[in-house]
Amino acid sequence: MTTAREFNDRHPVGTPVAAFPITRDEPPLLTTTRTPAWELGHGTAVVSVHGYAGGIALTHIDTHTPEPPHSTP
Numbered sequence: 001m002t003t004a005r006e007f008n009d010r011h012p013v014g015t016p017v018a019a020f021p022i023t024r025d026e027p028p029l030l031t032t033t034r035t036p037a038w039e040l041g042h043g044t045a046v047v048s049v050h051g052y053a054g055g056i057a058l059t060h061i062d063t064h065t066p067e068p069p070h071s072t073p
Contacts, residue, residue, distance in 0.1 A: 002058050004037035004045040011037075011063050019049045020060040028062070 013036060018028035035048040037058060046055030 002045060004039045004047075004058075007037040007045060007047065007058055016064040017049060018062040018064065019052060019056050020062075021052050021056050024060065 011033065013033050015033045016030075017033060018030055020026065020028050029049065029051055031049045031051045033047050034050050037045050037047040038055070039045050040055070045058045047058060047061060048055055049061075
């Protein structure tokens, strides 16, 4: 399980993500993070994204890091 600190170290605010606010069975919200991640009182790490009010558990966030361009020989 990723902690808020680990997530923030790898993914700055503005990172493209696929967010699943309620359940992963629904289509994702393709968006970007709008806050750093934080941990709730009971320990669940969450992050806020554009287009959704409140925090979404990091277990329901998939990050989309762009692939580096392939060099040609």
